[in-house]
Amino acid sequence: MISAEKNDQMTRVGPGTPAGRLLRRYWQPVALAEELQGPRPLKPVKLMGQDFVLFRDEAGRFGLLDRDCPHRGADLAYGRLESGGLRCAFHGWLFDATGQCLETPAEPAGSKLCTRIRQGAYPVVEKSGVVFAYVGEGEPPAFPEFDCFVAPDSHTFAFKGLWECNWLQALEVGIDPAHASFLHRFFEDEDTSESYGKQFRGASADSKMAITQVLREYDCPEIRVAPAPYGMQLTTLRKLSEEQTHVRVTNLVFPQAFVIPMSSEMTISQWHVPVDDTHCYWYAIFTSFTGPVDKQQMREQRLATIELPDYTSRKNKRNQYGYSVEEQMAQTYTGMGMDINVHDQWACESMGPIQDRTREHLGTTDKGIVAYRRMLQEAIDSTLAGDTAPMVIDASQAGALTGPASIDGVAATAQADDYCREADLARRRASDWASARLAA
Structure with a gap:
């Protein structure tokens, strides 16, 4: 629970506001x-x-x-x-x-x-x-050499969508690993061979087990949060047996992006960008480590759920997000269809245009959100004092910021702590463009 004053400081983004001054530095x-x-x-x-x-x-x-x-x-x-x-x-x-x-x-x-x-x-x-x-004062920061920025154009695909809520509650859903076991629960698993372009619908790396099955059957994960040069890394462990552990590693890139695994071959780098205090766009860059992205298929999949020209969701608050009692009883936990973006949109928009955080009660699994809010408040205070902030970097610093590693897979329980590093390295060695950068 935070004060109303702190909530306003973190959410309001107009010219001259504390958070607005910070976000204009990026x-x-x-x-x-x-x-x-x-x-x-x-x-x-x-x-x-x-x-x-x-x-x-x-x-x-x-x-x-x-x-x-x-x-x-x-x-x-x-x-x-x-x-x-x-x-x-x-x-x-x-x-x-x-x-x-x-x-x-x-x-x-x-x-x-x-x-x-x-x-x-x-x-x-x-x-x-x-x-x-860049709409701030002075020189803009350098771009880090993240995968989404250095991969060939053939291996990336970009899209966006509009949500009717404040940017902060939209961002926070991406650093909340526990919600996926409920909000994105499917009662039946699809054929994972048909999962291209669909988040959570494929199989975990080093396993034939569908991610949806893992999330559904193991809903009490251990969540670890660690500081990283770009922000913070979140590791979510679901112990499948004494021998095997599901490992999912995601990243918060300060101030308002996250990098998460979409599948064993692709990651998603996503920003939540304030239009104003009560609307935001998510922008996503999908990055493939194997072959070129099938951009036509990815675009067609998303245009089935998004309306142009404003990139608004076809399922939204005006049609109850497509809610179906029958579906909620038999197919999905929410009853709001198969698109997890709609699930996230409902969760965030249902909090109100700007979430009243004075009324919330955080638990152990919210440790990533707690850590991020502390980082955000410190950066706001630093900006107001005229000092530096995280990720306001120059060209010499940008080259050291690579990756970040983002993995979803099944590891031997005894090796779970090392799984992300080893699996990420193996994926890069097998990738034409990423292996060339390793060699360099």
Whole structure:
């Protein structure tokens, strides 16, 4: 249980708020690269309560500008992409990707007004199909050399979805290993050979046992939390017998991402990004260590549950998340279908737009959430004091931040403590792109 004041400090993200000041020190996902395809590569973006317009100019360069034109405040999201920039439809003022005003057409000949006008502009970079932006002060941090950023494009796939709740409660579901035994419980196991692209539906590594069976039958795990250079690592142990233990290793990447195993061949790196105080997007990069990702199949699977253009879930609070009494009795623990994203969305949105943490009572299995909140509060306090924060790194530090290892498998109980390191190393040695990096 925390105070209402601390809850506000950790959840509110507008300009000048404590958490908002902290999160602006990091690169934030703002769009999928595929959203900027087509004849008009432009979209409005709302990030941490601020309005921007994201575009790609004729030379392919990304730009992120404040959305209101500095002339008289008209909406640049309705502007025209032409003449090397974005032109306001009101009076024709033209801005390039750096925010420099290039033309003020209605001004008298010889006017130098445009040389004195600069629109708010922010650094933008594409990584593995996700467009990241930095909207804070000073120089942005370097990107760590995580698997999701260094794998070939052929071995990654990016997607996103919108949730109607605060970013923090959305993030915290990813660092809560105990919930999967209940929230994602299936009463029957699918053929694991048909599990491609489906989280929790395959078999654990080094085992033919379906992950769904492990979660269903072993619902009282031992959870270990350890600090890591990027944030923290969570190890969840489910003892299957005296001889075998199920090991699942996940990671919290500060400030608002986690890396988890999707299958024996693929990991998910996921960010929960505040749109405002009561809405957030999750952005996920799926990274394959074996063959190229079947992007078409992955996209089709997700478009079956997500509606464009806003990437909203087809099952949501307005249709009770597809809840079925009959399904809850016979097929799934929630009665809300087979997509675990819907399960997570219901859990997080049901807490309210911003969870009231003064009313919660945490248990032993919440140790990861407790550790993260302590880390978050310390980083907020450090930022308010003008000091550094975790993962605000430079290029020399970025090269040392690799992985992070994320594994789901069955180990000999006596070797469970070493399983993650050994299984991760074996997976990398068998991977064309990851083994090349090991050799380097």
